Amino acid sequence: MPDTPNLRLALLDAAQAQKHVTVNEAIASLDCLVFGAVNTAGATVPPAVVDGEAHIVGTGATGAWQGQDLKIAFAIN
Numbered sequence: 036m037p038d039t040p041n042l043r044l045a046l047l048d049a050a051q052a053q054k055h056v057t058v059n060e061a062i063a064s065l066d067c068l069v070f071g072a073v074n075t076a077g078a079t080v081p082p083a084v085v086d087g088e089a090h091i092v093g094t095g096a097t098g099a100w101q102g103q104d105l106k107i108a109f110a111i112n
Contacts, residue, residue: 042068044061044064045061067089067107067111068107070089072089073089073107074089075090075091076091076093077091077093078093079092079094079096080096080097080098080100081096081098084110085110088110089107089109090109091105091106091108092105092106092107092108
């Protein structure tokens, strides 16, 4: 599925089934990114998932965050 170059938001494919899933995910991503606040910075272990929280991943992250150093991680349920 193609996505936008900057925010990596999913774009709809022609004749895509369940378009609402893709659109809702993109809107939730925008909500976290545009809000501009993070709950933690520098953590290397993912916290318990809380819908809407954003975290700046620390260097040397493990688990679900492995390989995502210094990126913004957020939960969308």
